[in-house]
Amino acid sequence: MTQVLVFFERVQEQLTPAQAELLTHADALGEVVVVTGSLPAAGRSGTGQSSTGQPSAAALAVQGVAGVLTGAEPVAAPILPPDPALAELIAAAAGELDPDLILGTDTPDSVDALAAAAVRLQAGLITGATGVTASGAATKTVLAGSWHTTAQISGENAGPLIATLRPNTASQPVPAAKEPDVVELEVAASSAVQVLEESELASSGRPALAEASTVVAFGRGVEGDLSLVEELADELNAALGASRVATDAGWIDHSAQVGQTGVTVSPQLYLSVGISGAVQQKAGMQTSGTIVAINKDEDAPVFEIADLGVVGDLNEVLPQLIEEIRARKG
Numbered sequence: 466m467t468q469v470l471v472f473f474e475r476v477q478e479q480l481t482p483a484q485a486e487l488l489t490h491a492d493a494l495g496e497v498v499v500v501t502g503s504l505p506a507a508g509r510s511g512t513g514q515s516s517t518g519q520p521s522a523a524a525l526a527v528q529g530v531a532g533v534l535t536g537a538e539p540v541a542a543p544i545l546p547p548d549p550a551l552a553e554l555i556a557a558a559a560g561e562l563d564p565d566l567i568l569g570t571d572t573p574d575s576v577d578a579l580a581a582a583a584v585r586l587q588a589g590l591i592t593g594a595t596g597v598t599a600s601g602a603a604t605k606t607v608l609a610g611s612w613h614t615t616a617q618i619s620g621e622n623a624g625p626l627i628a629t630l631r632p633n634t635a636s637q638p639v640p641a642a643k644e645p646d647v648v649e650l651e652v653a654a655s656s657a658v659q660v661l662e663e664s665e666l667a668s669s670g671r672p673a674l675a676e677a678s679t680v681v682a683f684g685r686g687v688e689g690d691l692s693l694v695e696e697l698a699d700e701l702n703a704a705l706g707a708s709r710v711a712t713d714a715g716w717i718d719h720s721a722q723v724g725q726t727g728v729t730v731s732p733q734l735y736l737s738v739g740i741s742g743a744v745q746q747k748a749g750m751q752t753s754g755t756i757v758a759i760n761k762d763e764d765a766p767v768f769e770i771a772d773l774g775v776v777g778d779l780n781e782v783l784p785q786l787i788e789e790i791r792a793r794k795g
């Protein structure tokens with residue numbers, strides 16, 4: 466049976482949607498063991514018990530997870546990536562299990578740690594994959610989304626395939642199961658760079674752009690007035706994305722830019738509002754499940770890849786769309 470080692474930088478009381486999705490993928494491939502830099506202490510918030518200080522794998526009590534590995538010295542303090550302790554932990558876990566596949570989420574910190582582990586293990590790393598098979602082939606789109614490729618690591622002493630998977634490539638949540646046992650590995654604690662202070666940015670309350678299952682993206686067409694796209698995003702519980710013109714104009718933070726030089730998203734539903742659909746914008750969104758485009762120019766390139774196109778002024782189309790969504794929600 467294929468042995469799959471799944472890496473999470475840290476596990477909190479609840480899995481993130483991207484973590485839950487990765488476990489769904491992994492469960493379909495073989496026997497899964499999770500390795501993580503830190504676990505929450507048992508008996509914490511919401512359980513009514515006081516903390517025992519012991520690591521809890523309750524969040525990982527899902528089908529297919531046969532065990533959990535963590536460091537005897539958890540990576541407790543936030544450390545600026547790349548954190549050598551995480552790479553060492555992944556390498557130690559791989560030494561214990563001899564896995565066929567090592568999978569992680571496609572976040573910058575996860576990629577950093579897995580890249581450093583790949584060097585230690587002399588293994589190949591494929592990032593941004595949209596799928597992985599049990600025999601170690603990974604699919605991904607390349608060249609600004611214009612090609613789908615299937616890649617495999619080859620070579621006499623090729624180690625396991627290490628791959629990070631993009632969010633929104635699996636839809637079924639993995640069912641709950643019994644809590645797996647936790648085994649602690651003897652690896653050195655983090656010592657590289659310690660963060661002395663951190664402050665969280667004010668949250669919009671919307672889902673994270675890279676992981677959201679629905680994205681409302683806007684461009685120059687909104688002319689700086691975000692009221693309608695924000696209203697639509699909130700009705701759909703969607704993340705807000707934007708074209709480079711919109712972020713360069715300062716209408717929204719640069720972290721919201723979708724495209725070749727911004728975030729790559731692959732939600733189940735992508736609504737493109739007042740965006741022309743330049744090749745650099747398409748590069749970051751064209752693997753989305755369903756693309757709906759609203760643009761007043763019927764020749765806008767975005768319509769070439771849209772599943773559903775509405776030719777019209779967004780100031781007239783969006784209020785009707787919002788009203789219809791509200792009516793259907795009852």
Ligand SMILES: Cc1cc2nc3c(=O)[nH]c(=O)nc-3n(C[C@H](O)[C@H](O)[C@H](O)COP(=O)(O)OP(=O)(O)OC[C@H]3O[C@@H](n4cnc5c(N)ncnc54)[C@H](O)[C@@H]3O)c2cc1C
Nearest residue numbers: 684685686708709724725726727739740741745746761779
């Ligand atoms: C190296 C490089 C990297 C780049 N990286 C990125 C990137 O990562 N992401 C990105 O987005 N761009 C990127 N760009 C820029 C990209 O080429 C385009 O310039 C940009 O995407 C255009 O943004 P836009 O569609 O909002 O604006 P425009 O191209 O000006 O299009 C605006 C659209 O809104 C429509 N519109 C106007 N008013 C309305 C209305 N009332 N109702 C409905 N529709 C309306 C218009 O018909 C038009 O199609 C990059 C460019 C380069 C050279």
